[in-house]
Amino acid sequence: MKWRMVDFEYWSAAMNMGIDEAISEAVAAETSSPTVRFYGWRPSAVTIGCFQSLKDEVDYPECVRLGIDVVRRRTGGGAVFHDEDGEITYSVITPEEMMPDDINMAYRIICGHIVSALKTLGLDASFSPINDVLVAGKKISGSAQTRRGGVFLQHGTLLLDLRPDTMFKVLKVSKAKMSGRSYSDPANRVTSLRNFGIASHSKVLAALKDAFMEGKDWEEGGWSDEEMKRARHLAEKRYSSRDWNFSR
Amino acid sequence: MPSHTVERRSSAGKTFRLTVLSHGGKVDKISLTGDFFIVPEEGLGILEARMMDLAVQGRHDGAGGWLQAAFAAQGIRILGLSSEDLVDALWEALP
Secondary structure, eight states: OOEEEEEEEEEOHHHHHHHHHHHHHHHHTTSSOOEEEEEEESSOEEEEOTTSOHHHHBOHHHHHHHTOEEEEOSSOSOOEEEOTTTEEEEEEEEEGGGSOSOHHHHHHHHHHHHHHHHHHTTOOEEEETTTEEEETTEEEEEEEEEEETTEEEEEEEEESOOOHHHHHHHBOOOHHHHTTOSOSSGGGGBOOGGGGTOOOHHHHHHHHHHHHHTTSOEEEOOOOHHHHHHHHHHIIIIITOHHHHTOO | OOEEEEEEEOTTSOEEEEEEEEETTEEEEEEEEESOEEESTTHHHHHHHHHHHHHHHOSOTTHHHHHHHHHHHTTOEEESOOHHHHHHHHHHHOO
């Protein structure tokens, strides 16, 4: 089956989630090909996991004050600060039967693409189950996946740069989260490519594209009118709604 | 309505909060939040309902196995959180 690769583009948080869901629906309906997309967040955003409580994880008034979007994902996992200039995000959306049934194995395969890209860039990266990639013992990439209606979705981030001051202004870090961790300061648990002297967005994106698409039959593509219409609808009705974002 | 929340880090390193709302010693609602993974996502509501069943049954040996079997029977997969993590938190949170 031929894959579609959609090159990097910026969207709001609600649209990024709306696009992922619209593609998932189109893949389920067999009107769209399996898709790999790369994207950023404009404005910067916080996403929370599907099963998290927004009020427990996010300083919402501070996000509003700073002009930072907040959205609940369809995937599990933790709260993430997506800096407009500080990361490249990816989504892989495919019929479920094209991925292993084993969730851990699916993480290993897709996070393996991140590891490969980082190795191309000269870094000694490794997959850290369940869903992280580490460089020098620190997290540089996190991912989350779900399966709905016969469709597999995994999305995740690769950190280019860090703004820990802003990150920890908008994210609440609980004592339980830090218990048993070797670093008391949560900012010390994460790193970025800039810390290793890699600052070129285009170079990193090229490495990611090569790693994700290697071995696949693929072509570069864009969104159909139907996908974009559905994505805008979902962005407005679900991902911008208080009912969804504050549902827990 | 009185509530009691237990916040824990699971054996797999995920953080979760279990909240029990009760009235007159009777459990009215159990709510679970956190950075774990459940597939499909609708499984969370089923998991909370089964934990209500457990609250009615009361503390007993084998509760973890019962919970594990209950969600496996419905095809629910949980990553980052074990049935023992949940049961331990539930016993602590119950009134």
